Amino acid sequence: MSKVGALFLLLFACMDVCVLSVLRSLQLSPQNSLFFPCPPLVALWGGELTRAVFLLLLLLLCANGLSGARVFGAVQSILVLCLHLPTYVTLLHALGWAAEEEMWGWHSWERMFQGYLVMMVSWIYWTQYVQSLLVSLSLSVSSVWRPRSSKQEPKKKATSPLRRLMSFMRPHFGCFLAVMLLVGLSSFCEMAVPMYTGQVTEWIQNKGTPDAFTEAITIIAIMTAVSAVMEFIGDLMYIVTMSNVHSTVQGDVFQAVLKQEIAFFDRTPTGDLVSRITTDTNIMSEALSERLSLLMWYTFRMLFVFFFMVKQSWKLSLLTSMGLPVIWVLPKFTAHLRERISVKIQDALAKANQVATETFSCIKTVKSFANEDGETKRYERCMEDLYALNKIEAAAYAGTTSANSMTTLIMKVSILYYGSMLVTRGTVSSGELVSFILYELQFASALDALMHSYPEVKKAVGGSEKIFEYLERKPQIPPEGTLAPKSLKGYVQFQNVKFAYSSDIDNVILKGVTLEMKPGQITALVGLNRSGKSTCVKLLERFYQPQGGQILLDGEPLDSYKDAYLRQKISVVSQDCALFARSVRENIKYGCPDVSDEDMYRAARLASAHNFIMGLSKGYDTDAGEKGGQLSGGQKQRIAIARALIRQPTILVLDNATSDLDSENEQQVYQALLSERVNNCSVLLISTKMSVVERADHIIVLHDGVVEAEGRHHQLLESSQLYAQLVKKEMQ
Structure with a gap:
């Protein structure tokens, strides 16, 4: 961020505190209000619109050093900061739900902090998800409606490694569909357990009939057994299918390399080719077989958990969803970083394999010149480069893990705090809160697994980039002829x-x-x-x-x-x-x-x-x-x-x-x-x-x-x- 941008944010925060302090002194309670006896909803809109006007005027005064994109983003942030609460309260009022506390508590410091939190979450949503989606949609529409010259030929887009990999999985669509069905049923059975756990909690608290307790325990046992069996069958089918995909990819890469022209082999070291065909495909297969499976399993589990969370308490679910963009952005950035590092690691590994292949294939020459130490030093230099890249990857992984742990911990504390307030008000029961907390723990576990698996899948896809370059490379030779006479003189x-x-x-x-x-x-x-x-x-x-x-x-x-x-x-x-x-x-x-x-x-x-x-x-x-x-x-x-x-x-x-x-x-x-x-x-x-x-x-x-x-x-x-x-x- 530039110095001008940082100075603007500081002035923005100071002015917002001043404006809110003035409005707070003018309206301390429903009995002492500048807008009294106006309806509370009108007072809410009036106060927030006044706040928005002051902040927009400040933006106009400080906009000289900012670009158009920054000004537009600042206007969006101000509107979200000042108008999200009136919109939310109006929606509650229209649905007939109680919103008195929100109407009169808008000017508190707690609401101010929540407003900035909502603004930050909305900014993350906009910049990381909505903006990129709008750009892709505009490009798609412009490509459809843009008139194309008769002489202009459409450019052939390079196929992404992930899409190329999906083409190998497409013949096994039926197997993947069956696996996904088993995953869904297993996740549903497993996610029903916390609901009955909450019922057991209420039975203990209210001392209900023993039959209800026995029934809940029986259903939990049956659901757990069914979930385990379906998970076993799904894992077995998935691993067998992915092994088939790996064999197909490795065979196609080997065949594609053999079809290349001789000049290609003159330019490409043998060790590099062997490393790409064997090491890279094995790394990709192992990562996808394990991590892609976890990605699929925990995606289903997270969806089912969120469904049950909304069923228990939509307010707590809304609070949980507000923290998701912050958590999702971290692995998104680190995944791109690890993908680039993965490509460099594969290149360094290929160079090391080339040194080893050269040395072992010319071992007689190496020994005749007594150059064992020289070849060892060459290999050690390659290993040092690889070690340096591994350290960078380890630092990225450690940073991602610690950041994920911190954000999930903050989310858990926020849910416990807000949940205790809802129980005190009587909005949710203690059993529902227990069920929601259990669901949130499973939700956090699934989310943590997704954040660990997603970068690994991206890393595997990044490491497979060179493999698919070989697959898509066309031999630089003229088309094959058609002559095959029965007799040939040999002239x-x-x-x-x-x-x-x-x-x-x-x-x-x-x-x-x-x-x-x-x-x-x-x-x-x-x-x-x-x-x-x-x-x-x-x-x-x-x-x-x-x-x-x-x-x-x-x-x-x-x-x-x-x-x-x-x-x-x-x-x-x-x-x-x-x-x-x-x-x-x-x-x-x-x-x-x-x-x-x-x-x-x-x-x-x-x-x-x-x-x-x-x-x-x-x-x-x-x-x-x-x-x-x-x-x-x-x-x-x-x-x-x-x-x-x-x-x-x-x-x-x-x-x-x-x-x-x-x-x-x-x-x-x-x-x-x-x-x-x-x-x-x-x-x-x-x-x-x-x-x-x-x-x-x-x-x-x-x-x-x-x-x-x-x-x-x-x-x-x-x-x-x-x-x-x-x-x-x-x-x-």
């Missing part, structure tokens, strides 16, 4: 292909490559590092899209083929072949689980892998270990070659596929692959060993992103200086 053409891994024009990898792979032939790509050899392979696999030119397969653009068909017809074996922590059999049959064992044995023999596999402890059922860690580098490459050959591809790409093999095994592999031509498929060979390259039918020399020369081995020795240097270096 590949690169026509003036240009490509860069980023938008940086100084980092262009391919600068207009034109080449072709003829069916049934062996085409070799050679060149220095970063000449673009592996990039051509990635473009052929359609992991990336060229920024210029096009790639044709049997005369058709590569994008016009179906993804699954293309993956089946093109098999790639790279230098850094990756195996899964599964058996050798599962690794070779990866993606083709229905292939027969005979085809598996044939592919293994072509890859010169069958003999060493049979020598393993369990043969083809031997576990390869994490990333194939139980096998040597050469064994992993031969299994990867067998995995590619088992698909019987039309195009086989060998990108330094035998770099870890010894000379004997390498000759065996190439003897099988190049001599038998593997079902007459097109072979693209990339190798740094020129003794292998020279056996190719056609050799293409790449240099600095362009084709420098092409032809057979003996032709290139004469026409290409770069090719001759590569051959000479290997001989030396």
Whole structure:
């Protein structure tokens, strides 16, 4: 609040005290009144209107330093402060209820304090609830009636995480409806107990018949048992349903991530992805399974309790409802704070998981460089950031809890004070007051549970924001093609292909490559590092899209083929072949689980892998270990070659596929692959060993992103200086 605003509030309060003091001196009782013998209702309206006029004049004098919104809010506050009591008394008088005490007690200091309390509550209602509702309604109406230009397209609103989460719950609407019905019946049975407790109190006080006491106790026991059974069934149905929702969300997130383009995985760390799919969804599921259940249960209970509270005493219920906005505003602010902190905590946790994933996946490198302490310090720094955020969250939670406890305590004291006054006046009986107090205790308990559960639900929803970003993210790849011909020759053409891994024009990898792979032939790509050899392979696999030119397969653009068909017809074996922590059999049959064992044995023999596999402890059922860690580098490459050959591809790409093999095994592999031509498929060979390259039918020399020369081995020795240097270096 600004200094001008604070000064205005101080002057406002001082003037109000002065005005009220004057009116108090003029009207001390019904026998001594300025407005006597006017009717008391007229005197009430006259005094409060006089007070309002003086305060509005003060506002006009001090309004120069205030904005229009502040002036409007001050006018509202003055009207509420001065006119709420006359309106309330007039309503009581119109309904025929006794209101003499309120008519003549308006000028007391107690009423003044109550007036400021009502003004504060109304201001909270207006600013936090009514104003936001009016703004949303005005935006809705303006969006409907605002004329839209024919060229202007409607903007697509981002779906909120809560609404996205509700879409997963919608298929289980019947189960949630049944749970809500059970919750309602259980809450109703439980809330009937305090009513009969009040009847027992009156029986004890008035010494009624024993039958009435026995009847009340019996009904309490039956209601409690029925409530417990329904609560058990409802909890069971809810937990099972939420487990199903969690499995669906986690499965959809995993599938959505797998559909992203390769560039997405290049930019996003693996640890971050794993953390989002597993940790974030688990946190969200646990919080929603527990907290959302409490939110639903205690909402029903609070509604039923308030119904019975109004039935016992509407005046005490009105006093209770006046304190609700103050209590509700606290968790509303803290929920937004904890939601923002939750997002930061999830990001910090994802970074820590990324460090752990990187360290464990490269553990051999870490140990070979004796950098265990360095990685530990990296992880500790991530934990320190996480600890700092957890401290902020803990402070917000502690502040919310203490504020909630203080406000609920003030409400209880106010109800006891006002209730004792009503009992003294004979407005309510002692039994009704006991029942109301019991209801108020349950109401406060339900409200406290709601205020604790609501921020937790908001926190879970905030933590799920990144999850739903992955779900809603569209892969940045062109639409899938429709071609899937029964036969494919394997004729590949690169026509003036240009490509860069980023938008940086100084980092262009391919600068207009034109080449072709003829069916049934062996085409070799050679060149220095970063000449673009592996990039051509990635473009052929359609992991990336060229920024210029096009790639044709049997005369058709590569994008016009179906993804699954293309993956089946093109098999790639790279230098850094990756195996899964599964058996050798599962690794070779990866993606083709229905292939027969005979085809598996044939592919293994072509890859010169069958003999060493049979020598393993369990043969083809031997576990390869994490990333194939139980096998040597050469064994992993031969299994990867067998995995590619088992698909019987039309195009086989060998990108330094035998770099870890010894000379004997390498000759065996190439003897099988190049001599038998593997079902007459097109072979693209990339190798740094020129003794292998020279056996190719056609050799293409790449240099600095362009084709420098092409032809057979003996032709290139004469026409290409770069090719001759590569051959000479290997001989030396």
